[in-house]
Amino acid sequence: MIDLDDIDRQLIRALCEDATQSAGALGRAFGLSQPATWRRIKRLREAGVFGARRVDLDLEALGFGVTVFLGVKLATKGRVSLDDFERAVRAIPEVQTVQHVLGLFDYRLRVVAQDLPDFERVLRRRIMTLPGVGNVEANVVLSEETLPGPL
Amino acid sequence: MIDLDDIDRQLIRALCEDATQSAGALGRAFGLSQPATWRRIKRLREAGVFGARRVDLDLEALGFGVTVFLGVKLATKGRVSLDDFERAVRAIPEVQTVQHVLGLFDYRLRVVAQDLPDFERVLRRRIMTLPGVGNVEANVVLSEETLPGPL
């Protein structure tokens, strides 16, 4: 685990919001020269602070107007059924995220669909037929806001 | 809503996984020239397909070993209390995502903490004291996998 000063934290926050910004632009924003900023970013990168550089998709623009979070409780959950379940879930195109969780449910799935009828199709034909599913709880996402986080 | 051919879809998927790739590199991967690839990407960008370009953080490397998804049911939920609740949630540093949802809960929160004792602190002092909270359900994330999605 690396230790960060104040500028490091600001750099990280800025890059999380917009990874397009160059070392030069970030440096100007914080009163640092371009090479100094670049060295800091390199240091952070080598410390493993950063993962992949992704581009967000506007799912609405692509015709996916509905996002739903599902909680799934397995009926039977031996080691085999966990693997079976995960394998089957990964094969569903509409599933964006699979979280194995502890608590009232065993898995949380982020699912997208074109609209509610389309979601019903996914739910009935894809989700409910997964091996070992017990209870399923659904939360339709109305709005989502990403915050800066704890840095 | 834009319509996409096969190559568009492949480009989008590739950029979602690694937005670092240049038009030239992507083109080579799909047997397309640099300008042709660039024009496609530009067309997609102008169609509003892409949102922000973010860099993922390795929260483990930053000392945040615990991620928890909370479902929050409000006790009272007039229009005012929704706004109050959201404002108060946004002020909690450990909250990364706020989802307003439909279903058994009213909000889903993605929360990070250094470890479980730290999470207990956040839960007791920050979450349970939010204005209007009723029930709270917690799912500790054991593992999370991001899939290619429906394209």
Next chain:
DNA sequence: CTTGAAAAGAACTGCCT
């Protein structure tokens, strides 16, 4: 750490098939 400059690479443009 800074300034200044060189090198590398990516973005963009016209023109042609």
Next chain:
DNA sequence: AGGCAGTTCTTTTCAAG
């Protein structure tokens, strides 16, 4: 639509104070 060749711009990287 795509390809080729070229220009322009940004980013990276190095040298020196």
